[in-house]
Each structure stands twice: as structure tokens, then as C-alpha cells.
Amino acid sequence: MHLFSTETYIERRKNLKKIMKGGVLLFLGNEESSSNFKDNWYPFRQDSSFLYFFGLDVPGLAAVIDIDEDKEIIFGDELTTEQLVWHGDQPKLADLARAVGVAQTLPWKETETYLSKASHRKIHYLPPYRPENCLKLMHWFHLRIDQIPLHVSEDFIKAVARLRSIKSEEEMVEISKAVNQTVQLHRKVMQLARPGMYEYELLGLVNGEALAGGGGLSFPPIITINGQTLHNHHYGNKLEQGRLLLADFGTESAMHYAGDITRTFPVGKQFSASQKEIYEVVWNAHRAAIEALKPGVRFLDIHLLACKQLVEGLKTLGLMKGDVEEAVQQGAHAMFFPCGLGHLMGLDVHDMEDLGEAIVGYTDELKKSTQFGLKSLRLGKELAKGQVLTVEPGIYFIPQLMDSWQAQKRHKDFINYEKLEEYRTFGGIRIEDDFLITANGSTILGEPLETSPQELESLR
Template sequence: MQTTFSKETYIERRNRLKKMIGSGVLLFLGNEESSVNFKDNWYPFRQDSTFLYFFGLDMPGLTAVIDIDQDIEILYGDNLTVEETVWQGSHPPLSDLANEVGMSYTKSKSEIGSFLTSVRNQRIHFLPPYRPENLQKLAGWLKKSHQEIHSLVSVEFIKTVVSLRSIKSEEEIRELTKAVNISVKMHQKLMSAAKPGMKEYELLGLVTGEALSLGGNVSFPPIITINGQILHNHNYSNTLVGGKMLLGDFGAESASHYAGDITRTIPVGSRFSDGQREIYQIVLNAYHTAVAALKPGVMFKEIHLLACRKLAEGLKELGIMKGNLDEAVNQGAHALFFQCGLGHMLGMDVHDMEDLGEEYVGYTDDLKKSSQFGLRSLRLGKELEKGYCVTIEPGIYFIPKLIDQWQAGNLHSNFIDYEKLAHLRDFGGIRVEDGFVITDTGSKILGEPLPIEITDVENIRAKAIQ
């Protein structure tokens, strides 16, 4: 099989990991096939991203162990039987796979339990299991209950993996760029194809087909909706109606499993209404403000709050917000309109390393997540470093039930004019998003830029509607 990177890359990653952890046994669980509705009807296989990062082998049924004290690396798995090759075709022997990524020792996966028993006097490090089958494996091998397994997860291992995977190498940025460029083509397809009268699911088919036709897949279930005020809307049954807006938040996962994630909001017709243009420009101003602030050494939480302040400024100009805006943002009044975080890490996972825990990926021992509504949904708060890849995705959302709840409780009435807000109850939502890599002095957009300014978006839509 073809690995994404060279043998030397995987060896170097594992050597850095061993040096940072220092001692003990590191246990890596690859993923298994997972059945849809009967045993042999499988979901598309997706390998664990940390397993891919250190071992590069994109196939089910593998486990790896690094015994730092004995300086031994072992790949566990089984060669296919003749009967299995009838259905799956021939695969390289396990020993050849190990050699591809710089490993010498292979064993049957039936031997993992006995090995872990033999090293019980050493610290066995493993990461949080997010697949139930891997939780069951750990419980069986270590002879612990499921509850005990969760309590035995190695925080040291998590923090070390996060520190390594967070800094993207030049070869990783090339892979991310491939994913983003496919994502751009997916969005171009939607922006040129969407017309009044179409169903959202027709566009879902177009963008998914575009990703597949370019050698990738979707990096997460696409959001394609005329109800942009629902932040993660995966219902595709609505009909596109002139005068409404269409929000598309989706991206491609490349063949190497690096992810793209782009959002655009477009008019269903050829142009935005005047009211839509006003709100779109407010969101766009927050986007540009946040992008300009991206650089090493800056706390992403501060960039988030900077974008929130910019959104509040625009809403105050429309008469929807009022009062001291610094105090309004500090108290979270703006979260009636911007309920989520400004962005997240991007890598092999669209929310990179989220399986390891947001408190480790986006925060530190000193910086904890906020409990404030809105701010508590910020996935990334810590200081940016060169090599981080992040998204910037500000938005404004008018959610009728949330407005009613806040108004009934007279919440933040010093900062929100509920009377002037009334005519926007059914407005919907607007979001824009791109991915960026942090450079020495600032940031650089990942991949080919996709039109985002109002005039450029409307020019595309005018050609599409002709």
C-alpha cells in the first residue's frame, strides 16, 4: 500500500514522541470496520488519525505498541486468509506494511493481551477510546471495567500527541492545501448550480460527487441549508426560494485524510437584498478583522473577542445593539447573535484532534474554557504558534426561540433593543469561513481563495441565474 509520507517521516515522528514521553509503553489502537445494518455491509473505513500520524497505515485491524524502555516497536495484525482475499483482494503481508513505515517487528493481534500482561510493571499509556470496539478491547486486554479504562487514559500521552500534531510540517500543509482546493471546487459547484426551485439535497449530491470525483470525500456531513440560523443543520429537504439565502458549510477530506472546511452564504437569487447585504458586510468585517490579527504569540480567545466586538459594532450601527460595547461583549450580550466560537484547529480531523479533548487541544493548564454562553463553545483559546492551521468563521444568527427566551427574561436589555430586533426574527443566518496557516509574522490562507466579497459573490450568482 502507498503511505502518504516517507518512511523517514514516520520514524522521525515516533522518535520525537519517545523522547518526549521518556519511558513506559505506548499503545495505539487503529480502527476496525464498522457495520451499517448487517455484518458485511460496512460504513466507509476511516483510520484513527493519531494512528495514521505515527504509522501511516490506512487499513483496519491494526494495533501498534512502542516499548520505550526496551526500544521496541511492534505492529500487531493478521495477514488475510485466502477466503478473505476472494472478497477483498490481496494485501501486502504485515511484514511488508511494517517495513513501509520503518518497523521491524510484527505479531498476530491475538498476542497483544499477553504482551500487555508481560509489561504490567511499566506504565501503559493509551489515548481516549472514542469507538466502542476499542473500549472493549482495552477492557479485555487490561482486565479493567469500561469505567476504569476512562480513568486510566494517559493525559501525558494526550498532551504530547497534541504538541506534535498541532504544528503542521510543510508536507502536511501541502496535503491540507490539496483538501482545501477540492473544497473550493465543491463550493464553486454549489455557487454556480443553486437556483430557486431546487431542493437542498440536489446540491448535497452535487458537492459530494465533486469531492468523490476529485479523489477525496466529504470531511464531515455537509451543511447546506436555507435555514442558516440552525448552526449544524443536516436536514436537506427544503426548497430553495428566491429572496432567501443559502448557507453552505462543507469541505473535502483528501485521500490522505487531511481536511478542508469552508463556509459561504449566498443569495438564492442573483443578489442579496439590502438588509442581507448589511448583515453580510458586518460578518465580513469581523472576518477581515480576525484574519488581520492572526499571528504567533496571540491568544486565539482574544481574536475571537475582537471579532465579537466587530460584530457588535455593526449591530449597533443598525440599532439592534446599544450601550457600551466592550461591556456588552464582556457580559456575553453579543452571543444572542453569535452563539459559537470563531474557529478551530484544522488537520487530519476537521476539528483537529477533538477526540483527545478540547481542554487539551484548544486550552492549557492555565487557560480553561469559559462557562459563559457563546464563549463556552469556543474550541480554541490558546496562544497561536507558527505551523498551527486554524479556521476563521464568524457569523450572525437570528434564532427566534432564543430571542424570545432572552426577551422574556429581559436579558441584557441594556445592550439589546428588542423592539428593533423584532423585524429580523425570520432573517436566518450568515456565516463565512476559511482556513489559515500561521506563519512567522502572520498567516496565509490555505489553498486557492474562494470569492467572499459581496460583489464577487453576486457576480457568480448573476451568471448562475441567467
């Protein structure tokens, strides 16, 4: 098992207790999850907040920080002799707990007993996303499933988000490992992809290399000639000359810190003239957004800056028209860019998304937009030194959206629908890199990966 120093976990919990001041903080680790029958499991992935504060990458655990009684306890069971036959000898839970600075462990069944005795005090829990953890909360707190969100602790969410948002030096070492492996793997895909291959052949390469690196994948890869579909997890298409291949994937380190990079390149040796034109529009927006990254600037404003850059480029190509500021304000650009510019990244590739974007990515004063496109921006608030995030502008030609908006004559003053028809089978382009916010700006993470059209063509 990979762990930071004992002091790291003690300090993290100490900082959490300072913010929360009182009550019982409940952490639910994850269990093994069955894919098609009980003992055939998906790969285990521990809850990221449990990892952050308790470090133990082991299924079947819960923990409490009882601030009022100054106790920290990890709940779980040792393997029985019969289980050891199947799973082999495992470290004792007490030894694992000591490694992360926790002195007390109790059997799993004592979790309910402890919470019952503490029921007259405030018990804080985070939003559950696994059904088995929902069932536990229903049983322990006598709730219906629809009541669970009503009892989630917003103070607890804010405290966890505040601490996890700013990365320490040792966390940056892990993130850099993941990003560097991601870079190497992207370069390999860009060198090996050929007309006549199938997308799943590249998926197999990505999966194998990620596992061989000692970690795994940080999310299901997107490797597709249909890049206009934002989260495309179909891998059955043959790579064809003249098409673009969009590859969006990342690895995670053995400690589960993520990388996330996207490149779009020609299936053949070179971009076509129209592909290069669109690519350069995205690339210009990418560079403009990167230059704007610094503490104190709202990511919402950087997103809008990138949108304006995209509109400027699309106007040059005759795909958009009218006033740039007004087009972005009304959301006309979302025909081509219906998603957000980026997201926080750390122990989760969309960091802390289970805690809720409204708190993690926004503030009490800055609320998420309800406008199509802008409502998909996961991060809007001011940036801070120590945050890690992605920047990933794109242009997508989505036939269903084109037809729907044209039938409604939506944004007809800003979109040239006649010209747009020429791009119906174009696909999509996205460029994505990962950044650390520094005192005065930002630093790109990992070894720089080829980005310009000329660099990509040289790799092809």
C-alpha cells in the first residue's frame, strides 16, 4: 500500500478539526462492487476523501473523527481464516491505522453502536454516491433514500473542499507522475495510430500501458473519430484516412492522483486545410486561456475569454457573424462549444465532483448559470495558488444540435447555418493540458506534449 508520511494524515485531520470545531465527522470508505455476480468484482477504488484523511486503500472501512470527545477511530474487520485462503495474508487493521496516525480500531459492527450513542450530537456526513453507502446511512439514521441529501452536512463539504483544493508539494509529486505518464502515453498513441486500425486497439494500448505503469486510468478513455460526442465511450469504429482522432484520457498514480490530457490529430499524416483552420482556432483559445490563469481571477471569466476567442476565429471562417461580446453573452457560441473550459483535478479527475459543483466550483455569491453550455462549466470561482486544473477548449460540429437550432432559427443573427452545413461530418477538436496555479500565474504540468499543428504532423 502506498502512503504519505504518518504526519501528513495527522496534520490533515488536525486542520479539518480546526475548521469544523465540533461534532462527529463520519467517513465512509468504499466496498468491493460486483460486476455480474457477487465475487466477480470491478477494480476496487477507494473514496477519495477517505484516502485524503485516512490513506487506507482497503475496502470495507469507515472512520469517525469525534471532535467533541477527541477520538479518531477506524472501523473494519480482519479477514477470517477462510477468507485468507482466497485472499492471502493481509496487514492487521491496527497496524494500518497506526501507519496513518490513528490509535483506535473497532470491528465493523461497532460503527452503528458508536453512531447510535452519538445521535444526540451533530453527526456530519458527505454526499454518498455508492448505493451500498446510501443503504448504510438509511439504516443507521432511519432515513428514506430521498431524505439522505437533506441531512448531508454543507459545513463538512465546505471544509473538505477547502483543504483538498490546495495541493501540497507531496501531492504535486504524485500528480506530476500521473501527468508525465499520461503525456508519454498520448505521444505513443499519436505515433502509432494508423488508418485501418480500430479505436479499441488504441484503447487496449492505453489500458495496458496505464496498468503497466503501476497505477491505472483516471477515467474511461475517449478515443474516437466521432469527437463531436463529448463523452464518447464507443470504440468500434475503424480509423479512416481524412478523419480526425480525438484522444482524451489520463492515468492515475498508484496513490490515485490523476492526469487528464486531450489531443486531436489527423488519422492520416496531415490535417486537411479546413481541419487545420478549425484546429488553430481552438489552439488560439487554448493559449489565450492559459495566459490568463493566475490567482484571484475567476475561472468563469477565463472561460468567457476562451469563448470570445473561439467566436473571433469562427467569424474569420464565416461560421459565425455579428458582435462577439453579444454572441457569447447570449450563448450562441455553445453551438460549437457546449461545455466548460476545464475543471479542478487531484485525487479525482473531476476533483471532488461527488461533493457537488455548487460548493466545490462556485461560491455562495457566484452561482452556476442555467444557460445551455455555460451551465456545464464545473469551475467558476476565483483561482487560488496551489490549485490544479485543466484547460480544454474545443469546437464540435454536432449534427443533432445543428438541426435543432436551425429549425428554431436560434441565434440566426450569430450563426451562419448555410456555411455550417459544410461541416456536418467534421467531428470535433479538443486540446487539453493540466496546470498548477502559482503565486503569479500558472505552470503547465508534465513534460510538454506536442500541441501545434506542425508538431502533431511531425509525429504522424
